[in-house]
Each structure stands twice: as C-alpha cells, then as structure tokens.
Amino acid sequence: AQSVTQPDIHITVSEGASLELRCNYSYGATPYLFWYVQSPGQGLQLLLKYFSGDTLVQGIKGFEAEFKRSQSSFNLRKPSVHWSDAAEYFCAVGARAGNNRKLIWGLGTSLAVNP
Amino acid sequence: GAGVSQSPRYKVAKRGQDVALRCDPISGHVSLFWYQQALGQGPEFLTYFQNEAQLDKSGLPSDRFFAERPEGSVSTLKIQRTQQEDSAVYLCASSPTGGARTDTQYFGPGTRLTVL
Numbered sequence: 001a002q003s004v005t006q007p008d009i010h011i012t013v014s015e016g017a018s019l020e021l022r023c024n025y026s027y028g029a030t031p032y033l034f035w036y037v038q039s040p041g042q043g044l045q046l047l048l049k050y051f052s053g054d055t056l057v058q059g060i061k062g063f064e065a066e067f068k069r070s071q072s073s074f075n076l077r078k079p080s081v082h083w084s085d086a087a088e089y090f091c092a093v094g095a096r097a098g099n100n101r102k103l104i105w106g107l108g109t110s111l112a113v114n115p
Numbered sequence: 116g117a118g119v120s121q122s123p124r125y126k127v128a129k130r131g132q133d134v135a136l137r138c139d140p141i142s143g144h145v146s147l148f149w150y151q152q153a154l155g156q157g158p159e160f161l162t163y164f165q166n167e168a169q170l171d172k173s174g175l176p177s178d179r180f181f182a183e184r185p186e187g188s189v190s191t192l193k194i195q196r197t198q199q200e201d202s203a204v205y206l207c208a209s210s211p212t213g214g215a216r217t218d219t220q221y222f223g224p225g226t227r228l229t230v231l
Contacts, residue, residue, distance in 0.1 A: 042224060043222040046220075090157055101146065101163050106157050
C-alpha cells in the first residue's frame with residue numbers, strides 16, 4: 001500500500017540549531033515528492049519538491065531536502081532554525097504518471113523552536 | 116485572484132444539517148482537489164476535478180459527500196446530514212495543469228467544520 005511515514009511527531013530545537021525532519025515513503029515506483037509547511041490558521045505552503053534531476057533540492061526559507069532512492073527517503077533539512085519556523089511540516093508523495101493525481105500525506109511533524 | 120480562497124473559514128453545524136463549502140481556485144488553474152484534515156492528522160484526499168470533470172472521487176467517505184465544479188472554476192463540497200465524525204478542516208487546492216502528471220498543488224486556508 002502507498003504510504004508516507006514521518007517518524008517524529010514532535011521536535012523541539014533551539015533557535016540557530018540545525019534541523020532534520022525525516023520522511024520515508026512506500027510506493028510502487030519513485031514518486032514525486034513534496035514538503036509543505038502549515039502554520040496555525042494558515043493553508044499549506046509548498047517548501048520544495050522533487051520531480052527529477054539533482055537529488056538535493058533547494059526550497060524557500062532556507063530549506064533543502066535530499067532524495068535517497070535506496071532508502072526511500074526525502075528528509076528535510078535547515079542549517080539554522082529561526083523562531084518563525086515553528087509550524088507543522090508535512091511530507092507528501094504523488095504519482096509520476098497515470099490518472100492518479102492525488103497526494104498521499106504523512107501525519108506531520110510539529111516543530112517547536114526555543115529562543 | 117492571488118491565491119486559493121475558501122469560504123466560510125469556519126462553520127458550525129448541528130448534527131443532521133446540510134453544509135456547503137466553497138472553493139475559488141487560482142484563476143486559470145485546470146485541476147482542483149479537495150482534502151479532509153482531521154485534528155492531528157495529515158490531509159486525506161477526497162476528490163479531484165480536471166476542469167468541470169470529476170475524474171476521481173475515490174476518497175469521498177460516503178454518499179453524503181458530494182462535490183461539483185460546474186463551470187470548471189469555483190467548486191462546492193456539500194455534506195448532507197452531517198455527523199460528528201465529519202468535523203475536520205476541509206482543504207481545497209488547485210494546480211495549473213491537467214493531464215497525466217502530478218503537479219504542484221496550491222492550497223487555500225481551509226474551512227474548519229465543527230459538527231455538534
């Protein structure tokens with residue numbers, strides 16, 4: 001079955017510290033991969049996506065993610081976290097081809113940032 | 116418009132009432148999606164439109180849920196005889212392309228439905 005696993009439900013980091021949020025997927029073939037961020041009362045905002053090419057992708061707000069096919073992972077990283085990064089982060093996958101256009105989502109990781 | 120808009124932002128319904136949730140996608144976007152997000156969960160797919168055609172409704176949880184996009188832009192998600200388990204945030208997303216390829220989806224702020 002297709003699924004996305006975000007192993008960490010909640011993470012707390014200090015401002016200025018580095019961050020890595022984990023995402024693993026189970027899919028029939030290599031999917032398209034996305035990271036979204038959701039702040040309270042806000043919609044989901046795209047941070048970055050991987051379709052093809054360089055497996056290290058850069059996104060907005062200083063985030064990057066690395067696709068590792070052998071590990072079925074797409075972990076999100078940021079070298080120095082800011083207090084404004086506190087939010088819920090979701091990893092999602094979608095089919096590369098066919099009429100199945102839906103995204104399959106993880107349960108999310110809630111990030112808290114200590115001053 | 117600049118982004119996807121949804122109305123109302125909050126809706127409280129008594130059990131058994133019918134509700135209608137509206138989504139205005141980004142102008143010109145071909146594809147439109149509805150997702151349901153329960154508290155503490157990730158979004159769950161409900162249905163997908165390409166223009167006015169509903170190509171996938173596999174995620175609709177019951178026949179009480181109905182969605183339409185009659186002119187290929189604005190969409191309405193209707194829930195009949197609401198139940199407490201329908202309480203969730205309903206998210207609408209649009210993407211610029213149709214066809215057989217997943218594309219970036221742009222999300223609205225959601226409608227928070229509470230069924231008492």
